[in-house]
Amino acid sequence: KIIKCDRSTQTRCYEFLNMTSRSFAAVIQNLDVELRDVICLFYLILRGVDTIEDDMTIPIEKKDPLLRDFYKILRVEGWRFEENGDQERDRQLMLEFYVVIDEFLRLKEKYQNILTNMCKRVANGMADCATHAAHNADGLITLEDFDKYCHYVAGLPGIGLTQLFIASGLETELTEKDEALANSMGLFLQKVNITRDYLEDVSHGRWYWPKAIWSQYTSDLSALPNPGNEMAALNCLSAILLNALQHVTQNLTYMSRLHNQSVFEFCAIPQVMAIATLTLMFRNIDVYRKVVKIRKGQALSVSILKLRDNAYRLD
Numbered sequence: 218k219i220i221k222c223d224r225s226t227q228t229r230c231y232e233f234l235n236m237t238s239r240s241f242a243a244v245i246q247n248l249d250v251e252l253r254d255v256i257c258l259f260y261l262i263l264r265g266v267d268t269i270e271d272d273m274t275i276p277i278e279k280k281d282p283l284l285r286d287f288y289k290i291l292r293v294e295g296w297r298f299e300e301n302g303d304q305e306r307d308r309q310l311m312l313e314f315y316v317v318i319d320e321f322l323r324l325k326e327k328y329q330n331i332l333t334n335m336c337k338r339v340a341n342g343m344a345d346c347a348t349h350a351a352h353n354a355d356g357l358i359t360l361e362d363f364d365k366y367c368h369y370v371a372g373l374p375g376i377g378l379t380q381l382f383i384a385s386g387l388e389t390e391l392t393e394k395d396e397a398l399a400n401s402m403g404l405f406l407q408k409v410n411i412t413r414d415y416l417e418d419v420s421h422g423r424w425y426w427p428k429a430i431w432s433q434y435t436s437d438l439s440a441l442p443n444p445g446n447e448m449a450a451l452n453c454l455s456a457i458l459l460n461a462l463q464h465v466t467q468n469l470t471y472m473s474r475l476h477n478q479s480v481f482e483f484c485a486i487p488q489v490m491a492i493a494t495l496t497l498m499f500r501n502i503d504v505y506r507k508v509v510k511i512r513k514g515q516a517l518s519v520s521i522l523k524l525r526d527n528a529y530r531l532d
């Protein structure tokens with residue numbers, strides 16, 4: 218059996234990780250060797266699925282089956298996707314997706330099974346919501362719709378990550394019972410993202426803010442940035458941030474169960490960045506004018522990790 222010793226496809230995967238993720242690249246590369254490759258690939262696979270979900274130039278008749286069958290593509294060597302219309306940043310990843318597939322097929326079987334199962338559940342959930350949104354111009358209506366959508370795109374990745382932490386043997390206090398807490402970890406990050414990306418999403422016809430919240434302040438979600446609506450806009454912003462904030466206590470409980478230093482940092486740093494983003498957005502009208510961002514995610518993660526290393530040196 219010829220063991221392929223050129224690890225160029227692995228190197229290419231980490232180039233894609235750094236190309237497509239500001240906030241996760243540093244904390245994924247900081248993980249213990251047992252988890253680093255599988256979580257890098259988990260990220261790239263779901264980034265691929267999300268690129269299809271986010272692309273508003275793909276008609277729903279094509280998008281729905283493409284999402285639902287995506288998990289099968291993980292075993293189609295050589296597969297690539299060329300039709301990305303409005304997703305510039307992830308375009309190269311899709312053109313060379315066969316690199317992700319090559320590396321996925323080299324993973325231990327227990328990791329392949331977790332990634333395949335999670336990819337299927339996330340993509341099916343996205344397809345369900347995309348089809349519902351295609352027939353409902355107002356997007357998500359109830360608070361339950363909001364939590365269900367965030368469960369599919371971020372809660373399930375959190376549940377999958379928890380399964381990987383357990384399967385790796387690095388986290389023994391976590392159990393499948395902690396699904397609600399793992400779900401909450403993802404919901405918080407996703408809700409802060411959805412709040413921050415208001416203008417970019419609304420300008421692309423993606424309506425993620427739940428009507429149950431915004432309809433108390435305006436009859437049209439896209440009218441909030443209009444002059445004269447400042448008070449309504451700020452009060453609506455406070456209401457949606459309060460909805461996100463409800464997850465923080467559960468997230469502290471989840472993180473209190475972690476014992477591996479690199480897993481803790483992988484979980485805690487995105488949470489800290491999300492709390493900083495939430496604070497920056499609180500009653501900040503700029504949310505309706507641009508995408509408000511804390512210092513570049515990557516730089517922040519790296520500086521926190523450097524702080525840790527220096528702290529060790531001081532001990």
Ligand SMILES: O=C(O)CO[C@@H](C(=O)O)[C@@H](OCCCCCc1ccc2ccccc2c1)C(=O)NCCCCCc1ccc2ccccc2c1
Binds near residue numbers: 267375378
């Ligand atoms: O297009 C964009 O740039 C943003 O897309 C957002 C969207 O389209 O809604 C949206 O796309 C979601 C679907 C695809 C990506 C899911 C993902 C994210 C981070 C990962 C980290 C490691 C491993 C796997 C990962 C998978 C997005 O990226 N939202 C950011 C929040 C996602 C949080 C998932 C997550 C990450 C780390 C966690 C750690 C611990 C517990 C739960 C966790 C849960």
Ligand SMILES: [Mg+2]
Binds near residue numbers: 267370
């Ligand atoms: Mg998306």
Ligand SMILES: [Mg+2]
Binds near residue numbers: 267268271
């Ligand atoms: Mg996206």
